[in-house]
Amino acid sequence: MKVTEEIFYFPGINFDSNVFFIKDNQSDELTVIDCGSGFYFDRLIKSISRDGLNHKNITRIILTHVHFDHSGGLINFVREYAPKVLVFHLEADSIEKGGNGLLLAKQFGLEFTPTKVHQRIHEQEIIKAGSLNFKVLNTPGHTIGSICLYDGDKKVLFSGDTVFSQGSFGRVDFPTGDSRQMVQSLVQLSKLDVEYLLCGHLNIVTKNANEQIKLSVKNARLFL
Numbered sequence: 001m002k003v004t005e006e007i008f009y010f011p012g013i014n015f016d017s018n019v020f021f022i023k024d025n026q027s028d029e030l031t032v033i034d035c036g037s038g039f040y041f042d043r044l045i046k047s048i049s050r051d052g053l054n055h056k057n058i059t060r061i062i063l064t065h066v067h068f069d070h071s072g073g074l075i076n077f078v079r080e081y082a083p084k085v086l087v088f089h090l091e092a093d094s095i096e097k098g099g100n101g102l103l104l105a106k107q108f109g110l111e112f113t114p115t116k117v118h119q120r121i122h123e124q125e126i127i128k129a130g131s132l133n134f135k136v137l138n139t140p141g142h143t144i145g146s147i148c149l150y151d152g153d154k155k156v157l158f159s160g161d162t163v164f165s166q167g168s169f170g171r172v173d174f175p176t177g178d179s180r181q182m183v184q185s186l187v188q189l190s191k192l193d194v195e196y197l198l199c200g201h202l203n204i205v206t207k208n209a210n211e212q213i214k215l216s217v218k219n220a221r222l223f224l
Contacts, residue, residue: 002051003196006130007156009204010047013040015108017070017200020158021053024130028054031129032061032083033149033158034200037108038073055081062086062127064160064200065146066094067174068105068112075113086127088138089120090145102143102175121147132156139189141182142170148189155195157209163189164199167215172224179224186217 001009008021013036020033030053036044045055058081063071066087074095077083087095094102098114105112121127125136127149134149139162149158161170162185169186172179190213197209205212 003198003204003206004154004156006132007196007198008048008051008053009198010044011203012036012069012201013043015069016040017161018198018204019044019073020198021048022129022132023053026130028057029059030054030057032058032077033198034064034070034160035061035073035077037069037110038076041073041076044073058083060084060086060129062121062149063088063091063095064148064158064162065143066091066102067143067161068103068108068110070160070200071095071103072105072108072110072112074115078115084118085115086119086121087117088136088145088147089122090138091143092117092120102145104174134158137188139185140176141172141178141185143174144176144178146170146185150192150194152193155193157189157192157194157197159189159197159199161200162186163197163213163216164202165197165205165212166202167212167219168202169216169220170200179220183217183220183224186213186220190214190217
């Protein structure tokens with residue numbers, strides 16, 4: 001599904017995360033935001049082709065956090081296209097060393113294949129993708145190294161599993177999850193000017209996303 005001239009959205013199937021592609025309209029290079037579990041990799045590649053994207057142009061993958069439903073498909077992308085892999089520095093070791101830990105692979109009945117991280121990204125770092133310039137925001141609560149990617153000019157927020165549509169927010173009962181940090185992260189995000197909320201699960205929001213983020217703050221304060 002085409003969201004903007006540069007952003008494409010592919011809804012997660014079953015427990016898989018949503019997967020997003022950003023197309024650089026000058027070079028045709030593709031940046032992937034999260035990559036699902038890998039269970040539906042072939043179906044995903046067919047879907048992006050139907051939307052006019054060339055899968056051979058995948059050059060980079062950014063993970064919002066390392067849970068298996070967002071990272072399990074990484075090895076498929078790496079084997080097929082050899083993209084650069086970007087992970088927040090606090091969780092990069094999980095990708096390179098594998099094991100269960102933060103990945104939660106065993107909960108999905110699988111083992112994670114360790115994969116090289118090419119860039120360990122940090123808070124406030126700027127990542128350019130096409131005409132978009134994303135500031136990296138560390139938003140702990142779901143996991144200690146969860147990040148959001150925010151372009152203030154385009155009012156675009158990739159929120160991973162920190163905040164969802166309909167006033168929802170990420171679980172805090174997994175390893176390194178923290179309810180207090182989740183509320184703080186949601187408050188931080190509620191202060192941003194956001195039209196497009198491109199979240200890790202559920203439906204995306206393409207208008208007045210600020211209101212739904214503020215609702216998530218209210219709900220988190222009630223239930224956490």
